[in-house]
Amino acid sequence: MxxxxxxxxxxxxxxxxxxxxxxxxxxxxxxxxxxxxxxxxxxxxxxxxxxxxxxxxxxxxxxxxxxxxxxxxxxxxxNSPETATICADKVKNSLALADAGVPTPRTEVAFTTDAALEIIEAFGYPCVLKPVVGSWGRLMAKIDSRNAAEAILEHKATLGHYQHKIFYVQEFVEKPGRDIRVVAVDGEPIAAMTRTSDHWLTNAAKGGKTAEFEITDNVRELVERASEAVGGGLLGIDLMEVGGADSGSYTVHEVNHTVEFKALNDAVATDVPAVVVDWLEATAEGYAEGT
Amino acid sequence: MTNDTDALIAEDPITGEEIELPADVEVGEIIDSPVTGAELEVISLDPLVLEEAPELEEDWGE
CATH class of the missing domain: 3.40.50.20 (Rossmann fold)
Structure with a gap:
């Protein structure tokens, strides 16, 4: 092809x-x-x-x-532009997951610093303030106190770009020092890894240590539903364990549409690019047949 | 940097020094300069031309 x-x-x-x-x-x-x-x-x-x-x-x-x-x-x-549009924006991402009934962290959005501070105070400390567009853990703030909240909101309000005035506040999820990245094609997991760090941000791009994660039935089902919620494709689905590493309960905090997989490929036995190309071949064939 | 006999030689755009690149470099690929550590982008293969890579932008990532 x-x-x-x-x-x-x-x-x-x-x-x-x-x-x-x-x-x-x-x-x-x-x-x-x-x-x-x-x-x-x-x-x-x-x-x-x-x-x-x-x-x-x-x-x-x-x-x-x-x-x-x-x-x-x-x-x-x-991925399709529809999938990209949802995944590129954390608000749309959260709404799509919630609409599909996929467990996702409690989130509220406000457009002024005063309203954002109300959300933060209602959520309690710590909570998390994220940019609606962005990745690799950049400009994410874990807010530990009202003083910090006021300062961060003031800084964001003066950053310039209008997107920084969309205040996306999320509950802080107590995860067991790690989160889980699953790379999937149309809801079918290729492989998964944990990203572990002493820092609250565990992204591989932030230096989180990676290890293979064995996909459980529960995770498989959540990945399938999260993928469907954003329109499918080659996706990176990020989950956190809720209630400890052995609880079997998860929350999906994000789905990524231009997923990087080199860290996953290094961490697992599966040949990730080979499976991606298998999927591309099948998808191209599907298009050719008009499906 | 590789010692592969097929390695390619290019000029570091910042220092002008010669640097070795793996034989399988691609146009658009980003490599770290072994001289300065700066990110360099492969602009063309024939002739082999490197330029300083664009700075990180806010919407980059996955």
């Missing part, structure tokens, strides 16, 4: 995928979104004869618009 890769930066994740695709004899069209122009009916990017395009844009804004354009031209693109 002929596969397009939307990118602006080739990370180790993309190199693993490119190697797997080429090894299987697939033709790859790398599309640097920084160079492409997107018109209402056509693009300068060579997408005309592609069987499928995989969005691997590092910048969320580019991912959102580039996939929207490709979908409008009728080019099969994964």
């Amino acid at each position: 002929k596969v397009g890769i939307l990118y602006s930066r080739i990370r180790r994740d993309e190199k693993l995928l490119l190697a797997e695709l080429r090894e299987r004899g697939h033709e790859v069209e790398k599309i640097d979104v920084r160079k492409a122009r997107f018109g209402l009916e056509e693009t300068t990017a060579a997408v005309g004869d592609l069987d499928i395009v995989l969005d691997r844009c590092l910048a969320t804004s580019r991912s959102l618009y580039a996939t929207e354009f490709l979908a409008s031209y009728g080019v099969p693109v994964v």
